[in-house]
Amino acid sequence: MPALQPVAIPALTDNYIWAMVHPKKKTCLIVDPGEALPVQHFLEQHQLSLSHILITHHHQDHTGGLSELLDTHAPIITGSSRSPCPYIKHPVKDQIHFTVPDLELEFETIEIPGHTLCHTAFLTQDVLFTGDTLFSAGCGRIFEGSVPMMYASLQKLAHLHPSTRLFCGHEYTVANLDFALTVEPDNQAAQQHKNWALHQTAVQRPTLPSTLSLEYKINPFLRCSEPSVIQAAEQHAYQTLNHPIEVFKILRQWKDQF
DSSP states (O other), X not given: OOOXXXXXXXXXXXXEEEEEEETTTTEEEEEOOSOSHHHHHHHXXXXXXXXXXXXXXXXXHHXXXXXXXHHHOOOEEEEETTOOOTTOOEEEOTTOXXXXXXXXXXXXXXXXXXXXXXXXXXXXXXXXXXXXXXXXXXXXXXXXXXXXXXXXXXXXXXXXXXXXXXXXXXXXXXXXXXHHHHHOTTOHHHHHHHHXXXXXXXXXXXXXXXXXXXXXXXXXXXXXXXXXXXXXXXXXXXSOOOSHHHHHHXXXXXXXXX
């Protein structure tokens, strides 16, 4: 199978719509089209047909372009079988493998509820589309799930191979690193990555993809067992925390107010 590289299509304020293109077949897969126009421009610019759309979750900034895209294209739309999104015609559950023949790719689904109950990540080769669950140096807000649910979802992703590359739904890296460095001000890896991320955004380049191996070093939400993170969470909460889930809960509350 060809090693296709995801391409970022900026959308809305800070969203990324991800595209994977088969250069010989001139076919394209899109992930989370929050609006249609940037996708249409991308397809026209590169003379591509839209073969497939993956939906990580049902929020409007990830699905808002579906109706308009379906007016002019006939893609297969894959998403959670529990999603309220009415456009999904290929519903999937956890740990399902499916192929996208037009791109010669095989995907695995990973259910990661918390941000929403139907949230699903998609993994192909070393490429992981995480929507709004795992960001570089951060994680999503908990809207529909619970703290233990979100923590378990992040742990699912954290146990993938360290070389896995992270393609998430928003350009939040610099803001997330601001918080990460508040939690761990002496984290040199986080500081170095922030310097790099600031340069990327200054020249209008994405800070993604990240890798799980980097996230283990800079992302406080994946570091809830680290003494420095535990200490920071305990100081913020003015209480002793006895489990990584308790640390995660304090971090998420702290970030919500940051």
